[in-house]
Amino acid sequence: MSVNYFAGVWALLSAVALFCANVAATPLPQQPHVYVEGAAELEIEPDMMVFTLSIQTVDLDLAKAKADVDARSRLLIDTVKKFGIKANDIATTALNIRPEYDYKENQRVLTGNHVSRQVDINLRDLKKYPDMMKAMVDAKISETINTQLTLSDKKAAEEKVQTAAINDAKARASRLAKAQGREVGDAWSISEFNNRGNERWELRPNRELMGSSASLKADAMSLQRVAGEPFEPGVMKITAQVYVVYLLK
Structure with missing residues (x-):
């Protein structure tokens, strides 16, 4: 077969492909x-407020750091349950553990173990928001409380x-x-x-x-404002x- 034959077939296939593409790209x-x-x-x-708290601590003793985060997590759950929060409106992540290092005299030295957990809480009765926020602040569970209306x-x-x-x-x-x-x-x-x-x-x-x-x-200062x-x-x-x-x- 000649080169011209293959060139003609290729041109025909290209034209068909281009036509099909144009049809597909014109949904009218x-x-x-x-x-x-x-x-x-x-x-x-x-009608709902989502609270997000990050509970974290750093300690050279990993077991001590874990115990602190676990204790504050339990305190948080016990605190919010007093406001009628059900178990399916509380979501906790698994513990995140990572070592932290610093360099001293050109050597890497362990400075502590960072242990953290995130807890999300759904408040479905917005009338309880001020009291629940104050209770969480008073309990000193986390340094930052993020809230989102949804x-x-x-x-x-x-x-x-x-x-x-x-x-x-x-x-x-x-x-x-x-x-x-x-x-x-x-x-x-x-x-x-x-x-x-x-x-x-x-x-x-x-x-x-x-x-x-x-x-x-x-x-x-924020505690006084939340009150x-x-x-x-x-x-x-x-x-x-x-x-x-x-x-x-």
């Missing part, structure tokens, strides 16, 4: 349609805002179609991903739950975007 119907973006934003009151049922909130975004898309499509003397027909495709932008590579759904978090140092700490959970915003192709009648 051939018949009249309208392509719209629907968006929604809802304000929802948070929702106990994020899935339900996502479904609600996505439905609102789809309704917005239908309304937008109807307005555009009416302006051209047409009517909106069936949905040809519905996606969380913007297939006409860079997100088709990143594949990140357009929905987001935005809240707030805080960090507290457990020293004398009478004002607390208003406010609202969280949850957003969603959908991309819908509707056929036109």
